[in-house]
Amino acid sequence: MSELLALDNVTAGYGESVVLEGISFAMQEGDSLALLGRNGVGKTSLLVTLMGLTRMHGGKIRWQGGDIARVPTYLRAHAGLGWVPQERFMFPSLTVEEHLTVVARPGEWDVKKIYEIFPRLQERRNNMGNQLSGGEQQMLAIARALMVNPKLLLLDEPMEGLAPIIVQELMRVIRQLVVDKGMSVIVVEQHARLALSITKRAIVLDRGQIVHESDSESLMQDKDKLDRLVAVAH
Template sequence: MNDTDEPVLACRGLAAGYGSVRVVRDFSLRGSAGSVVAILGPNGAGKSTLLNTIAGLLPRKDGDVLIDAKPLRSGRPGEANRRGVVLVPDDRALFTTLTVRENLSIARRDGGLTVDGAMDMFPALRKRIKVSAGALSGGEQQMLAVARALTQNPRVLLIDEMSMGLAPVIVEELLPVVRRIADETGAVVILVEQHVQLALEVADAAMVLVHGGVRHVGPARELASTPGLLEEAYLGKAG
């Protein structure tokens, strides 16, 4: 989120929600190439709603989303995907009856990660390449979901709760890959994550949502080194 760089992703005054209810209000963000932005906050803060709206799965209530300075039309997931916005949802959305190789191959676009590249990024998948996605462990399924997203050559990679249902030791192995993805692909990674400290270790910037509003925004290292800021953001207490 460097204001001196032309952002790959920009959100301006974004409002999101369902029906007449605005779950997220007045959200703005600038994400430059190769950056990781952690979106933190308690359950029900609107984090998943925000990602689904950026990805076009939900129409915006207000505001703008721009990719490479060009507006993205609201509620058009196909257009968003073609423009390079790729979402890894919290349920992973894998084709459970297809093998690892088939899940990767069916999604791949020109310029995206190859099957061999996916194996290099996630070596644990190499020996499971002929196994159906439904037979994988939770950690392996999450690796596959992220690898499949990378085969689509994302400009903006949205990852919703990578750690969902995973043991802490698996989360500690997976989250550093997020940093590698941003560094090696140049994608903007927007990471929604409940493992706050681990997320802050790999992120450049952090935003804390509380009741749909931005309670804090700034460098990830600042938030990680100031426990009072997190306490105030999550609990409403003074630091």
């Protein structure tokens, strides 16, 4: 497999404020990564840095071999970075189906395939974005990112605030994407064991730096280390 994404000593933040310092890691095509850590350590900042929404103070971001550190956000999306932010960003004036079709790009994912994995969205296809429950909005946010036909899917706290039955449904879909379809994914998730159960590798951040990197299975099995590194519900 060829290299998909690589960060080389990335330092970034907001204005003059540095949030991430010296971040280096690489992902191959088909790789999946759990991005863990306590609140406020830079997990979301790392995702938005990949999307070009922070200020780079140093380092390089390579995407399929090319440096994208100065590439605008919309071109990163066109190049295959699919982002599902915490905020979901539903458009109240668009129906579910319009949310999907307005961003559609050629590739494997189309409306028919989206409805196959998210039948609830098909049932609600004529509802407006603000008429959906929180769980349905999260499904739509993931579905919308898939319609861009990304090469790498960035999921920021996809289970946050959702009922257990919805969490189970979303976990089924994400596991299907990662395990069955071999999609490359980075998952930021406070519930560490959920993220570790659907990924191959794990990185733990603390104060904007990588303090642990391993395969997901070994970290999940080492309860003491997981508690020490993450110290949140898992």
